[in-house]
Amino acid sequence: MKANAQMDQSSEPIVKFDNVVKRFGSFTAVKKADFEIGRGEFLAIMGSSGCGKTTTLRMLAGLEDPTEGAIYLDGEQVNGKATWDRDTPMVWQSLALFPFLTVQENVEFALKMRGIGKEERRQRADKWLDKMQITEFADRNINQLSGGQKQRVALARALVTEPKILLLDEPLSALDAHLKVRMQSVLSNLQKDLGITFVYVTHSMSEAFSMADRVVIMSRGQIEQIGTPEEIYREPHNRFVAEFLGSANIFDGVVEGPAEDGGWRVSYEGGETVLDKSELAEARKGQAVTFIVSAENMQLSLPDSGQPGIAASVAGEEFIGGTAMVFLETATGQELKVQKTHEELSQLDLHAGSRIIVHWAPDSCHVLPGETGARN
């Protein structure tokens, strides 16, 4: 698949996965991962539980060896290179801080392991304690800190060696919602200030999309799409990504022929729409095509308006801040979702069971290029 790289073209990528496969016995945890990470990039690896995110990160850290393929770090092939010989510190979900050491000693730890003298250790640790705003806790034990403070210690401890790349495995998942959002901006600002590469594993779309320059979406060991949050949101590659994002309506259609004003007439169960040439350049009659219309691009009209579209009935409604997601069901049993402001909805006076017509502008349709028969 095409990776929509947005990397600094002036320099070599800091990481390259070259057709990397990881098998545990007969089980393939990572299938042919083939991508690059740019210098100074914030890359999030996202996917549901068990899709291979952590295994991918662990291979980069040297905690697992690839079964096939090669991993390059800063131009050097690192297969088989021990984790302590790589400059790839990792921040874990559990944080893995040493409970028997003070905050200062935790932060100094990696420097001590490298044989750096006491005075230099102290100076370098002090700099990171200050940067992470935890100087006042330097002499405390780890168990005397809040969740957010521990998080900052873990970051200071990982960054004290000033690595080129930092690996983070769900570092915020144990925090409450408020603190999570605060730590997201701490991480995001830190990464921009330092200009180092962050590789961040998460199952949370909001974390990935709010912080990352590019996102890798994985499913069952396979990379389904790589792109900026905007690209992935606007142009999901295939059905899996569209379903994973959860905000699009997916239609399986068949090309009926050219449309009068250009584009293609496409029928689907319950109606017909036009797909722009920009979405589907070449097509033949009878060709299968899968397209999506995002919930926010769906329009609703009352049945007596005469507006052509799909007839549906209201199944329910869910509040999302200033908007609501309306869940609809068509006569053929297809479930659709439409996102509207509360004001728009109050004008339609909808309640469970109300009949409504769903429609959209042709330019709201996006063809899923990764689905069979829909390649353009």
Ligand SMILES: Nc1ncnc2c1ncn2[C@@H]1O[C@H](COP(=O)(O)OP(=O)(O)OP(=O)(O)O)[C@@H](O)[C@H]1O
């Ligand atoms: N050492 C191992 N031996 C056998 N199977 C393993 C091993 N490590 C991971 N796996 C399997 O590989 C698959 C991918 O695991 P991985 O930890 O990479 O998933 P993940 O996407 O990080 O999931 P989660 O979000 O739950 O942490 C899972 O099915 C897991 O059970």
